[in-house]
Amino acid sequence: MYDVAVIGAGIVGTSIARELSRYDLNVVVIEKSSDIANGSTKANSGIVHAGYDAKEGTLKAKFNVLGSEMYERICRELDVPYRRNGSLVLAFNDEDMKHIEMLYKRGLTNGVKELEVIDKNKVLSLEPNLQDNVVGALYAKTGAIVSPFELAIALAENANQNGVEFMLTTKVIKVYKEKDIFVIETNKGTVESRYLVNAAGLFADDINDMLGGEKFRIIPRRGEYCLFDKAVGGIVTRTIFQTPTNKGKGILVSPTVHGNLFVGPNAVEMDRKDDVSTTKEGLDEVLKGGSRSVKGLNARDIITSFTGIRATPDKRDFIINIPTKNAVNAAGIESPGLTASVAIAPYVVSLLEEQGLRLIKKENFIATRQNTKLFINMSEDEKREVLSKNPMYGRIICRCEHITEGDIVSAIRRPLGARSVDGVKRRVRAGMGRCQGGFCMPRVVEILARELNIPLTEVKKSDEGSFILTGKTK
Amino acid sequence: MKKDLVIIGGGPAGLAAAIEAKKNGIDDILILERDKRLGGILQQCIHNGFGLHIFKEQLTGPEYAQRFIDEVEKLGIEYKLDTMVLNLSENKHITALNPRDGIIEIDAKAVILAMGCRERTRGALNIPGSRPAGVFTAGAAQRFVNMEGYMVGKKVVILGSGDIGLIMARRMTLEGAEVKMVVELMPYSTGLKRNIVQCLEDFDIPLLFNHTVIKIHGRERVEGVTIAAVDENRRPIEGTEQYVECDTLLLSVGLIPENELSREANIKINFITSGAYVNELMETSVDGIFACGNVVHVHDLVDYVTEESYLAGYGAAKYIKGEYIKDETGFNTKTGFGIRYVVPNRINPKNVKDKVNFYMRVNDVYHNVDLVVRDGERIVYKARRNHVSPGEMENVKLSKEVLEKVEGSELVFALEEVAK
Numbered sequence: 001m002y003d004v005a006v007i008g009a010g011i012v013g014t015s016i017a018r019e020l021s022r023y024d025l026n027v028v029v030i031e032k033s034s035d036i037a038n039g040s041t042k043a044n045s046g047i048v049h050a051g052y053d054a055k056e057g058t059l060k061a062k063f064n065v066l067g068s069e070m071y072e073r074i075c076r077e078l079d080v081p082y083r084r085n086g087s088l089v090l091a092f093n094d095e096d097m098k099h100i101e102m103l104y105k106r107g108l109t110n111g112v113k114e115l116e117v118i119d120k121n122k123v124l125s126l127e128p129n130l131q132d133n134v135v136g137a138l139y140a141k142t143g144a145i146v147s148p149f150e151l152a153i154a155l156a157e158n159a160n161q162n163g164v165e166f167m168l169t170t171k172v173i174k175v176y177k178e179k180d181i182f183v184i185e186t187n188k189g190t191v192e193s194r195y196l197v198n199a200a201g202l203f204a205d206d207i208n209d210m211l212g213g214e215k216f217r218i219i220p221r222r223g224e225y226c227l228f229d230k231a232v233g234g235i236v237t238r239t240i241f242q243t244p245t246n247k248g249k250g251i252l253v254s255p256t257v258h259g260n261l262f263v264g265p266n267a268v269e270m271d272r273k274d275d276v277s278t279t280k281e282g283l284d285e286v287l288k289g290g291s292r293s294v295k296g297l298n299a300r301d302i303i304t305s306f307t308g309i310r311a312t313p314d315k316r317d318f319i320i321n322i323p324t325k326n327a328v329n330a331a332g333i334e335s336p337g338l339t340a341s342v343a344i345a346p347y348v349v350s351l352l353e354e355q356g357l358r359l360i361k362k363e364n365f366i367a368t369r370q371n372t373k374l375f376i377n378m379s380e381d382e383k384r385e386v387l388s389k390n391p392m393y394g395r396i397i398c399r400c401e402h403i404t405e406g407d408i409v410s411a412i413r414r415p416l417g418a419r420s421v422d423g424v425k426r427r428v429r430a431g432m433g434r435c436q437g438g439f440c441m442p443r444v445v446e447i448l449a450r451e452l453n454i455p456l457t458e459v460k461k462s463d464e465g466s467f468i469l470t471g472k473t474k
Numbered sequence: 475m476k477k478d479l480v481i482i483g484g485g486p487a488g489l490a491a492a493i494e495a496k497k498n499g500i501d502d503i504l505i506l507e508r509d510k511r512l513g514g515i516l517q518q519c520i521h522n523g524f525g526l527h528i529f530k531e532q533l534t535g536p537e538y539a540q541r542f543i544d545e546v547e548k549l550g551i552e553y554k555l556d557t558m559v560l561n562l563s564e565n566k567h568i569t570a571l572n573p574r575d576g577i578i579e580i581d582a583k584a585v586i587l588a589m590g591c592r593e594r595t596r597g598a599l600n601i602p603g604s605r606p607a608g609v610f611t612a613g614a615a616q617r618f619v620n621m622e623g624y625m626v627g628k629k630v631v632i633l634g635s636g637d638i639g640l641i642m643a644r645r646m647t648l649e650g651a652e653v654k655m656v657v658e659l660m661p662y663s664t665g666l667k668r669n670i671v672q673c674l675e676d677f678d679i680p681l682l683f684n685h686t687v688i689k690i691h692g693r694e695r696v697e698g699v700t701i702a703a704v705d706e707n708r709r710p711i712e713g714t715e716q717y718v719e720c721d722t723l724l725l726s727v728g729l730i731p732e733n734e735l736s737r738e739a740n741i742k743i744n745f746i747t748s749g750a751y752v753n754e755l756m757e758t759s760v761d762g763i764f765a766c767g768n769v770v771h772v773h774d775l776v777d778y779v780t781e782e783s784y785l786a787g788y789g790a791a792k793y794i795k796g797e798y799i800k801d802e803t804g805f806n807t808k809t810g811f812g813i814r815y816v817v818p819n820r821i822n823p824k825n826v827k828d829k830v831n832f833y834m835r836v837n838d839v840y841h842n843v844d845l846v847v848r849d850g851e852r853i854v855y856k857a858r859r860n861h862v863s864p865g866e867m868e869n870v871k872l873s874k875e876v877l878e879k880v881e882g883s884e885l886v887f888a889l890e891e892v893a894k
Binding site: 226227274275276277278279280282283299300302303304305306380383384387388391392393394395396399402404434435436437438439441442446456457460461462463464465466467468469470471472473474 | 508556560574575595596600603604607608624627650
């Protein structure tokens with residue numbers, strides 16, 4: 001019997017799990033995928049929004065601004081790459097400028113600090129590679145970038161360090177109440193819990209239905225992205241937005257915390273929640289949109305493209321409520337959800353407390369989590385020391401990102417460690433570079449098989465069914 | 475550590491360069507190889523057809539490599555395996571890493587770049603669709619099948635008719651997989667004619683020209699691909715889409731010289747070949763750094779890699795011994811009609827031993843043309859070609875005497891219509 005069961009191990013679920021792990025509670029996180037952050041969290045813009053976008057008075061506005069202020073500390077505590085690079089919303093005409101003035105005022109109302117409307121000269125002096133027809137911009141110095149999946153993994157690891165259990169590859173089939181206890185039927189058996197949190201992302205509406213909460217729907221909205229080689233990662237240093245239209249926030253161009261550049265996303269409503277394919281039209285749209293802002297984007301420099309799916313609620317604002325006694329929904333957490341999640345978590349915990357969950361602070365709560373320091377990021381002394389202890393750090397496996405066998409093994413051996421090729425990639429970046437695993441993937445497969453003590457044929461790219469090899473040769 | 479000559483890469487290029495440098499009097503040589511054995515990518519090319527020019531016989535890749543490895547051993551040339559070069563500077567300082575020695579710092583008098591090339595991947599093509607398991611570059615698949623003994627799929631579509639893709643079509647078929655088709659964007663193959671015959675035609679595997687893969691299907695593992703015909707601008711033609719069920723997509727869509735280190739050393743890179751500009755001794759734009767093989771331009775035949783690498787080894791030896799003449803004498807090579815690139819890019823005839831072999835690729839398929847080399851209006855060389863294709867590298871040998879007589883500042887390589 002658990003005190004709290006959290007359904008979903010995306011950025012929302014892992015934030016809540018970590019928050020709960022501060023207290024003396026038995027907590028379990030139930031995730032249908034084989035890894036943390038395998039849904040919308042792994043494929044989004046990775047932007048920590050300043051908070052001028054969301055309409056005054058909404059949950060989005062409230063938690064965005066709160067979250068944005070919490071980010072730096074959390075990323076420091078959890079050793080996650082985060083950079084306050086600032087963001088610009090570009091205006092290309094008078095109408096855009098008016099909109100930007102409105103965003104500026106909205107930002108002030110929402111409590112965003114360090115906002116400024118700047119003119120063309122200032123814009124171009126900050127970012128010389130922007131298109132010349134820019135006329136001005138809203139400059140938000142508190143805008144930042146983060147690696148979303150690394151943050152979710154870090155939150156999960158830290159929660160796990162503090163005693164939270166994770167059930168991966170575990171799909172919730174049915175939830176019902178027996179007396180005051182939630183009975184959660186899964187493909188891996190039945191879990192019982194006194195309290196329940198629905199952080200099921202795209203599928204939060206299904207869970208809400210199981211809980212009998214007031215109806216809402218999650219509408220999947222696709223966003224396509226192109227990721228560029230590090231060689232062009234410096235075209236812009238800030239995150240470049242366009243003035244939003246009624247169609248959405250427009251295509252953004254941004255550096256990533258690892259020095260790449262991305263362009264995206266578009267926004268296409270879909271009828272399926274599991275279709276993460278990209279389309280020719282979408283990728284063209286994204287590239288064209290990015291080129292409206294920035295000069296010198298060349299399709300030749302693209303190293304990969306991908307689709308993320310937003311969990312858009314039909315109610316427009318985040319849905320954070322009580323579907324049934326002793327449960328909390330944290331649903332429809334679309335943009336600025338990544339930013340907001342860290343602030344939503346303590347609020348969700350307070351809603352549990354209001355319903356009777358006793359919160360007794362753990363005396364031995366471990367507030368910090370140390371990431372595996374990649375060999376390539378070590379100082380000369382650290383390199384020599386680690387090499388003297390473990391020769392595996394002397395073998396480069398991923399040539400593009402200079403990731404060593406030692407780095408990969410440690411990603412596998414960590415708490416909630418990598419269990420698939422994609423898991424390795426997201427933890428230590430092997431396969432993230434310009435050759436996209438062309439060279440290192442066979443080697444990563446070998447290392448996974450050896451470390452997990454499984455045959456090569458059982459090593460997977462990601463989830464169940466994503467096998468890489470089909471059998472032995474004749 | 476100080477070394478006279480460091481060679482980065484122990485594949486066919488690095489091995490031949492080392493041997494030739496040693497034979498020309500350089501003893502203090504070190505080869506750095508990132509794999510666990512010498513021989514490079516040849517070790518996974520277990521088919522035959524290697525060595526027809528150099529040895530006048532048919533060898534497999536590992537056999538071809540072994541001849542050079544044996545000679546390196548016999549000559550006592552030092553090498554380090556499992557060793558990755560992390561950094562190369564303009565003043566020839568090298569930082570490398572391996573499990574045995576840890577971090578290795580070397581100052582070299584001369585460096586030969588022989589890092590070879592890598593395959594273009596799906597990302598570079600930006601093929602839309604999902605991102606399931608089952609999409610491999612042909613070379614990665616070849617490694618699994620030939621080195622590890624594992625199959626990568628059962629029903630295969632191959633995109634691109636590069637040589638590795640053609641070879642893998644046959645290999646997968648022999649291992650019991652069903653290779654449904656090879657689709658090629660261009661109206662001609664980028665692979666060798668002999669591979670099309672021996673690897674596709676002999677096994678009745680269809681080769682569709684002017685086609686490409688426009689979408690990949692399948693959530694966890696590939697379930698199929700959509701192919702379509704393309705127009706003369708290489709754009710898919712609406713209405714020609716066709717779904718092909720398969721569990722594997724192999725990509726053989728081109729090779730890219732691996733010049734990350736060269737860029738760090740500020741070596742000038744040719745936009746067309748993606749390799750360094752080189753001169754008559756295969757020296758790059760940086761003094762004392764030479765380059766040879768697929769890191770300079772992608773070859774189809776290892777024999778030519780070997781020849782080119784002998785030259786780089788000879789050049790580096792001359793440089794170290796101080797016998798290399800650096801003056802303003804000489805001329806640039808230039809491409810004219812029909813020629814996409816030519817290597818080397820600059821010739822100083824004073825340093826030429828007896829001849830220079832100019833390697834080049836044409837930019838389209840042509841029939842019945844003359845390959846002409848001109849010094850101004852004067853024809854230096856002219857030879858009939860019945861059929862030329864971008865997939866088959868052309869070469870022209872010009873002797874030292876001929877090169878010494880060039881008066882202009884440019885030697886132009888071009889295709890010309892045969893005079894009626």
